[in-house]
Amino acid sequence: MDHFLSSVRNSCRLLKIFLDAPKELGVTELSKRLQLSKGAVHKLLATLEAEGFIRQNEKTRQYTLGYTLLELGNKVLKNHDIVDFAAPYINRLVSRTQELVVLCVQDVTDAIYVTKVDSPHPIRFTVETHRRFPLYSTSASRVLLAYKPESFQDEVLAEGIRTYTPYSFTSADEIKLALREIRERGYEFSSDRRNVGVTGMAAPLFDSTGEVAASVSVIGPSDRVLPQKDAILRELLETVREMSAELGYRP
Amino acid sequence: MDHFLSSVRNSCRLLKIFLDAPKELGVTELSKRLQLSKGAVHKLLATLEAEGFIRQNEKTRQYTLGYTLLELGNKVLKNHDIVDFAAPYINRLVSRTQELVVLCVQDVTDAIYVTKVDSPHPIRFTVETHRRFPLYSTSASRVLLAYKPESFQDEVLAEGIRTYTPYSFTSADEIKLALREIRERGYEFSSDRRNVGVTGMAAPLFDSTGEVAASVSVIGPSDRVLPQKDAILRELLETVREMSAELGYRP
């Protein structure tokens, strides 16, 4: 059927424009980006403002995202019981490895880091949480993709492959080979794919149904991580084994 | 004019229902709460899901808030330069007072704690951040209200006054007297109004235009805070004075 509500879709897209834009935008700019008339955009903004999803700066007359989105975003995290569940394990893993640990979940064809705990080292690699990125792009997210049906993998990879470094995967075949290796080994280990000089190891969390619920990843500067590869990997795999057992997974 | 886009308004209200509801809701339940037909709600949900604002649980067939809201909520905070600006001052204030410190901003007729740093004490009072509450209800938010025009204060108080404890303000007159005292003293000091056994002190942050940009509040168990009232107050007032100066405020 695919008959969506056009004005609702427009309002969603309007809000998402702000994700990759300056914090304030005007009616004219938004109408260009949405390919809608100024009048239509104005009505969208007025409605969204009345509901707290958009705020207008009284001085500049331009528009920003409203606080209701902050409330809703917070609720998304609170709904996510795996976040609270994982917190103690992640803290322990950070103190044992002394490197960044992240918890990664899937959303449709993307992935999101929902939790991170930074390395205590003064020199450290860190990531942005709560922001979408492609499933094929990081060690943590590739683990999620690896256990999905091949048809879904193809679908994701057909959307196009973005490269980040000279060492990023460039073809679907290359990535699918990597995914097969992940399933065989039970974890991912890779360097320089997303950031040069950075190495990550990631392993899946299984729930009671045998599905991959999330992934845990230890990431850090290669010169610090590579010499300790075996020790870190042992800690990571032991942690996800414990967590999966706690989630009711019976291998 | 007041001609809003009805389906956009419906979609906003649909999302906000989730703020005070179980994490998953069905079409029927939502249609009751929105007073819309099931078909209309279904179309809303389908559109919101296609944009990532809603997610459907494949097993239960029920709906939850989607990850795009997490991204947008995160962006709201990133847009807010006062959050980063305030962070070091707030940390310093916590280490000097050993109590919870919060940063509070106004949103229309509500207030929101945008930042908090908890007390290091094992026994401590804490608050929920990123969640709306009435401007008259806490010391931090009353400070924001105190410096607004009287017409706006009346408007807010006319919406009704909710009480939280036997010591909460119960009438508009009572609150307006308290607001006058805040302006005279330059800070708020109160106990048991929002939580019994809890005392808070709050002071305003002025920006270069002389407007109140936010408020900073030190809050803790009365039996620990009251004996140190003068010392804490001195630290608080010194901190907000420094911060306001840094923001370009010239008294």
Added chain:
DNA sequence: CAAATTGTTCACGAATAGAAAACATCGTTT
């Protein structure tokens, strides 16, 4: 296994969303 309740689809008439243009309100330029 029937009954009830859920999410989903469909068809249609009333309501309105969106385009286009005129208007108002700034800041800038001449």
Added chain:
DNA sequence: AAACGATGTTTTCTATTCGTGAACAATTTG
């Protein structure tokens, strides 16, 4: 200071589409 150009705002109007109500399908429940 006046004219300009840009912005956000309002208005008018019709093709579009939104929302209803009922039928459908797919569960769960008694």
